[in-house]
Amino acid sequence: MKNDRLLRALHRLPVDCTPIWIMRQAGRYLPEYRETRERAGDFLTLCQTPELACEVTLQPLRRFELDAAILFSDILTIPDAMGLQLSINEGEGPRFARPLSSSRDIDRLGVPDPEDDLGYVTQAVRVIRRELDGSVPLIGFAGSPWTLATYMVEGQGSRDFVKIKSLMFDQSEAMHRLLNTLVDSVSLYLIAQAHAGAQVLMVFDTWGGALSYHDFCAYSLSPMTRIVQQVRADREASTIPLILFTKGGGQWLANIADSGCDALGCDWTTSLGQARQEVGDRVALQGNLDPAVLYAKPAQIEKAVTRVLDDFGSGDGHVFNLGHGITPGVDPENVRILVEAVHRQSKRN
Amino acid sequence: MKNDRLLRALHRLPVDCTPIWIMRQAGRYLPEYRETRERAGDFLTLCQTPELACEVTLQPLRRFELDAAILFSDILTIPDAMGLQLSINEGEGPRFARPLSSSRDIDRLGVPDPEDDLGYVTQAVRVIRRELDGSVPLIGFAGSPWTLATYMVEGQGSRDFVKIKSLMFDQSEAMHRLLNTLVDSVSLYLIAQAHAGAQVLMVFDTWGGALSYHDFCAYSLSPMTRIVQQVRADREASTIPLILFTKGGGQWLANIADSGCDALGCDWTTSLGQARQEVGDRVALQGNLDPAVLYAKPAQIEKAVTRVLDDFGSGDGHVFNLGHGITPGVDPENVRILVEAVHRQSKRN
Numbered sequence: 048m049k050n051d052r053l054l055r056a057l058h059r060l061p062v063d064c065t066p067i068w069i070m071r072q073a074g075r076y077l078p079e080y081r082e083t084r085e086r087a088g089d090f091l092t093l094c095q096t097p098e099l100a101c102e103v104t105l106q107p108l109r110r111f112e113l114d115a116a117i118l119f120s121d122i123l124t125i126p127d128a129m130g131l132q133l134s135i136n137e138g139e140g141p142r143f144a145r146p147l148s149s150s151r152d153i154d155r156l157g158v159p160d161p162e163d164d165l166g167y168v169t170q171a172v173r174v175i176r177r178e179l180d181g182s183v184p185l186i187g188f189a190g191s192p193w194t195l196a197t198y199m200v201e202g203q204g205s206r207d208f209v210k211i212k213s214l215m216f217d218q219s220e221a222m223h224r225l226l227n228t229l230v231d232s233v234s235l236y237l238i239a240q241a242h243a244g245a246q247v248l249m250v251f252d253t254w255g256g257a258l259s260y261h262d263f264c265a266y267s268l269s270p271m272t273r274i275v276q277q278v279r280a281d282r283e284a285s286t287i288p289l290i291l292f293t294k295g296g297g298q299w300l301a302n303i304a305d306s307g308c309d310a311l312g313c314d315w316t317t318s319l320g321q322a323r324q325e326v327g328d329r330v331a332l333q334g335n336l337d338p339a340v341l342y343a344k345p346a347q348i349e350k351a352v353t354r355v356l357d358d359f360g361s362g363d364g365h366v367f368n369l370g371h372g373i374t375p376g377v378d379p380e381n382v383r384i385l386v387e388a389v390h391r392q393s394k395r396n
Numbered sequence: 397m398k399n400d401r402l403l404r405a406l407h408r409l410p411v412d413c414t415p416i417w418i419m420r421q422a423g424r425y426l427p428e429y430r431e432t433r434e435r436a437g438d439f440l441t442l443c444q445t446p447e448l449a450c451e452v453t454l455q456p457l458r459r460f461e462l463d464a465a466i467l468f469s470d471i472l473t474i475p476d477a478m479g480l481q482l483s484i485n486e487g488e489g490p491r492f493a494r495p496l497s498s499s500r501d502i503d504r505l506g507v508p509d510p511e512d513d514l515g516y517v518t519q520a521v522r523v524i525r526r527e528l529d530g531s532v533p534l535i536g537f538a539g540s541p542w543t544l545a546t547y548m549v550e551g552q553g554s555r556d557f558v559k560i561k562s563l564m565f566d567q568s569e570a571m572h573r574l575l576n577t578l579v580d581s582v583s584l585y586l587i588a589q590a591h592a593g594a595q596v597l598m599v600f601d602t603w604g605g606a607l608s609y610h611d612f613c614a615y616s617l618s619p620m621t622r623i624v625q626q627v628r629a630d631r632e633a634s635t636i637p638l639i640l641f642t643k644g645g646g647q648w649l650a651n652i653a654d655s656g657c658d659a660l661g662c663d664w665t666t667s668l669g670q671a672r673q674e675v676g677d678r679v680a681l682q683g684n685l686d687p688a689v690l691y692a693k694p695a696q697i698e699k700a701v702t703r704v705l706d707d708f709g710s711g712d713g714h715v716f717n718l719g720h721g722i723t724p725g726v727d728p729e730n731v732r733i734l735v736e737a738v739h740r741q742s743k744r745n
Contacts (some may be wrong), residue, residue, distance in 0.1 A: 216691075
């Protein structure tokens, strides 16, 4: 590995400067991405065609000195493979043609076989690893069981999560059966990505922050913890660093660290300094610049980088990132400024 | 005052049972509210007609054994009085015809006179106090400067807050001038509500949770703290309990308590037990049932109430509430179950 900053930081080892990658670094803010996506026709075709997924995965690395690549894909590939028929339309967000609407729907769900049912993902991982040629590590990922369940039951994005929470409150057993199926599915999926070549694994718990503390522990953290255990139980995947990211989970970092993961993603509302005090040196921390900073002037981007680095403080175990995905309206030039600022400002003497 | 549970709890004094009121307790989930609103024509007319505002304020108290009334109004009355021309259409959310689009727009803003420019609010407070006739206390309220500023600059609700954050990052001085004007406006407005008869004051910081810790302290908490100070400096208003509620602010409760307020609103993601450990007995806590629980079956509502009460634990200083406003789809019967459950389960021996 030519650039192993990310792996070292995730293992809380010394680095020459703080590594940075950006959630959704391959995305609509890049003109070359928009061009490739247009060529593909739609978002799902882009995900399902390994050569195109590889192309867009590499695009941001050609522009910026990023310290990692992340597989171009979507968290909803698993429910799609389960037969819920995903569609993703620009501006509208994801939608399932066949959402779960009964306990019977849940019982009928099978655990997808990663190679048979999601072969386009493992194949994309293999192609990307080959093309990366050891330059930077490749991150694989999946959605958390709770987050996948919200889309599967709501059928699309939601504000109040009334359907999934009604299931959770009123049919707790069916909810747990759904989560159990997802724990197995996500675990196999992550292990398969590791076997195909992913060198870091991340679980996106986008909607864990919509839960109360009690319900988060029971319905989001507990399933994620079982995923950590299942991945650890696979000999080949067991040594791969695992990052858990619950958006809106800043109050629960100590609990999430108890899962046994290697690193915690932090959104921008969390003080990394306070987070370190809470989790000690059990885990590395990833984050957490406010994505809106990328709309500011260069001098303000520099200042905001300083604040995040200072907040984390000295010592090892920091992976720089945004606190959430980069938004489509950002000027790519500002991403260059960000990446250079992080490396320059964090350079160890 | 026939029922002073709320005031006692806010002062952390013993009560016979935990008081409860509900954010947006006068609202669309009540058929009689929808009827009155239809009669009024639109939402703003309802706010601006003291007799109608009084009528809808009292409606939930006729149905449920709530321990407080809250003035029926909107946080955006202040920017409307500043000339931004508010409109609120069902399903669409609030919108300003003349949002702030330059530093010059900010400099032109005046501080509204509560009696001259917002007399319909103080008059509504007087009418409601008279009609309440000492049965339960009346809560007055305002939006936080940061939250008002977001709507004034974005022109409407926002997901990413790009405009207001660009102002904050790139034109920090103009941003502070805007916040200063709002601090004065909100302080005068709250003091006027107190003079008119409000017995508790609450500041809704709906969008403080969209900020980083650093920016929250500088752009939301600091203005709110100055409001606390200005209200405390008014002889008549100085003894009125002040509640600050930052949605998504669970990580910052100790900081918010430093403002000198009497109570903190907590959304449902916060563990009240952990919150008490952090803030000690400096402030009372208000909250924090997940609003989605009101879609669950009675037995589950009972259980969820138990969890919130147990999480707070024994001792004084708890005001029960939802962690956010009640949503339009809730069955009023479930609100009755909630209110009765809180009173019954929390009854002191």
